């Protein structure tokens with residue numbers, strides 16, 4: 001049964017987008033146009049945000065700037081692990097250069113009343129909205145993190161100097177090929193109705 005054949009639901013296109021999104025990092029050009037990016041970031045800035053801090057920051061890495069990003073990541077990786085070989089470096093470069101566009105999503109942290117975790121969560125919500133908007137516009141993407149995403153020197157090079165922080169890199173482009181469909185969990189397995197304190 002495909003999602004759109006699911007019983008009991010009459011859905012609009014937005015809900016269809018939510019229910020059919022799937023991650024893909026096998027991406028090629030075209031990337032979203034400037035007009036599409038405007039829509040994508042509009043979706044990102046619809047994320048809930050406690051205290052109207054507007055903590056989200058989106059950094060687009062595309063074209064030749066990807067080479068510069070790779071240099072930053074390679075230097076950071078080598079500093080963390082001096083044993084990295086030339087082959088490791090080449091593989092690391094390929095990982096990012098294979099992506100036609102990357103959007104770094106992070107938080108501009110305001111230290112004060114609103115807990116830091118809420119600002120990070122808001123950036124996470126923005127990342128999710130961005131992923132859904134990418135899919136809704138007919139593109140594809142994948143949210144990744146890993147050691148380089150959490151490396152302070154990589155963060156700083158992208159404009160996220162502590163306490164600001166990145167929450168992820170979103171690969172963006174057009175699907176080169178469909179990945180095998182992943183079995184999705186039964187939502188009921190994650191839901192319970194609370195009727196009183198849990199023993």
Ligand SMILES: Cc1cc2nc3c(=O)[nH]c(=O)nc-3n(C[C@H](O)[C@H](O)[C@H](O)COP(=O)(O)O)c2cc1C
Nearest residue numbers: 021022023024124142143144145146147167168182
């Ligand atoms: C915060 C966060 C970080 C992630 N980091 C990685 C990552 O570094 N590498 C990776 O392969 N998948 C990572 N994922 C998972 C993928 O984004 C994706 O959700 C997963 O491949 C399942 O695909 P789906 O989105 O179609 O369910 C991360 C997901 C989240 C929410």
